[in-house]
Amino acid sequence: MGYAEELVADIGQKFLSRVMPKGSVYSVEASGLHYRDLNTLLRALGNNGAKKIEVHNIYGQRYIGTGFDQKIIVELFGTPGNDLGAFMSGPKIFVHGNAQDCCGNTMDGGLIVVHGHVGDIAGYSMRDGKLFVRDDVGYRAGIHMKEYRDKQPALVVGGTAGDFLGEYMAGGVILVLGLNSENEKFRARYVGTGMHGGIIFVRGEMSNLVSGVKALEANEEDMKFVEGLVREFCFYFGLDVDDALDGKFIKITPVNLRPYGNLYAY
């Protein structure tokens, strides 16, 4: 059976005209397509051996790639809606445009690269995988990120981040580069409130520091780790590594594993 017959079996005749094969790369026309149909289509293509899928004219469809565990590359052109890649573990998603809220929500692996801004709640409770954002993320990014042994998620933000970054963070790494705001302090408030694991790196100076976290200048070993992330970041966005590594980096970690350990009378 050719790809077309199998696709028809999975998704029905009506969506077939939206798919254009180019070798193992498939091009999908998404305008006006409901997210359920779009995800069904992407899954079907993945199951039919597609390695890479380009999706054009995305207009706010939510839940793209949500729960996907297939190892496919998805290039999205346009603006995907909320919960992009939620609970996903397999795909590599490249967004040519901005992403909205809850991008990478409870993500369990894979990669999301956004050539633009991301809305609020990016990478909420990430368990693994990487989320690279070229420009800014909104409020509440990286809340309650986690880690266990080799499962160590990373959120890298090229621009700046809003308040509550890394709140209740239990693991993983957040890196804020501030590339679009040279010589400006990182102004987010409540960064790392309730943090009890993980690391937040910030390039440049910070204006606000909550109690319960400590901010030290990153040492040589830290910088090796940061450099790895920065190199990957610059690779995706075609930026200069030395520029992105220029200046000092602050490393924010919890003071104490039990920030609220003294809150209670037993």
Place this chain on the structure above:
Amino acid sequence: MKSYLPPEYIVYRDHERCTRCHVCIEQCTYETHYYDAKDDKIYSRDNNCTNCQRCVVFCPTNAISILKNPNTFRENANWTQEAILAIKKQAETGGVILAGMGCDKPFFTIWDRLVLNASQVTNPSIDPLREPMEIRTYLGSKPDYLEFEYNNNDVALMTKVAPQLCLETPIMFSALSYGAVSLNVHESLARAAAECGTYFNTGEGGLNSKLYGYGDHAIVQVASGRFGVYKQYLDVGAAIEIKIGQGAKPGIGGHLPGEKVTEDISRMRMIPIGTDALSPAPQHDIYSIEDLRQLICALKEATDYSKPVSVKIAAVHNSAAIASGIVRAGADIIALDGVRGGTGAAPRVIRDNVGIPIEFAIAAVDQRLRDEGIRNKASIVVAGGIRSSAEIVKAIALGADAVYIGTAALVAIGCTVCQKCYTGKCPWGIATTDPKLSRRIDPKVASKRLVNLLLAWSSEIKEIMGGMGINAIESLRGNRLHLRAVGLTEAECRILGVKMVGE
């Protein structure tokens, strides 16, 4: 600082009966008992005793009795013992007083003010020992109407019915997280749920892969800490529950004390060993009904619309309006947890003062959804200190589809409601993750106790139904004419939708 806190309990030991076998010393996890070699006697540190009764049960010669400390402060109707002790404790520690289990105040229980009906003369009662009684319950969204296609003598259902949970008895095990309780307790609940054809709720600590085999009987919870939530976990469960709130601590998050965060809990929750597992107060991706809809849709999309999604809220003042929003957000099940609902750890001030009794919440939510014509869109599961089959029957008559039991299930396997679950030292091996203590629960034995309880309660439910002349639990659901109130005010009766006795 010298502590001014007197012991709550005094351990009395009959030294004549005591054989110095040391069982009490071994069983107590709070180091209450100790052996004095010089006197060749066992003594007790009364201050450590929580009155969990473990030593009493295991003492082979019945030598121990635990009594409430007869020494009290000067009697005062306002300045009660509890009020004075709480202030002293806080003056010594500066801390929020923690409590385990549900609200222990007497003024919230409406069940005791409701009585059930029975058939006399005008319609015959049914003998459940002789005739089939239907207590099977389906949870999930029901269609507005059904369409059939008739072909000669064949009838085919054309309506696509939303996924349902099938319960052989309208009793499920409430959310008890792995971490709050041990893996052996989880396994006991899972085995019992599977054997009884019902469901257990994982709580928010994930489901250990050893128990994936019981996934068909698991409701997997997604809460604000998102602990143990990943694709396979969502796939393996029979239903998914979004936990917004809990009756014991409405509006606040949960802190699983670091004492309980062992290696395996750290692995499951992906947090460092020994940290408090912090569940934020809200889910930070849900600040509105619209956001809730978004998570419901995301979970359905992630699991291919194959299972019902439940939303659990604490019963609070505006539960009825909130429930309406939850149904409109696409939930298939609403779980309501009343003020007496249990917990492993909650600030006592919240536990005992925040939220409303489940009885009013059931009536208000059921009525609201009926008034709005959307009652069929979601099932209502209720929880919050249900202690007997009679309360289950009353809950269903008020409008619930099924109930969750948590504390009652734990009591069945040994818990004595000593309320110290947050210490991680549960002498009964229940509210602990200590591998040694966890072994005190044998899943084979404990699941048998749970199966027995469900069997007994199911029999009682059938017996009560038979007495009413009802042979299917569906006929009891929301049937408030089978309830009458004793000693409730007119306003209370109006909200509950029940008449006074004699009316």
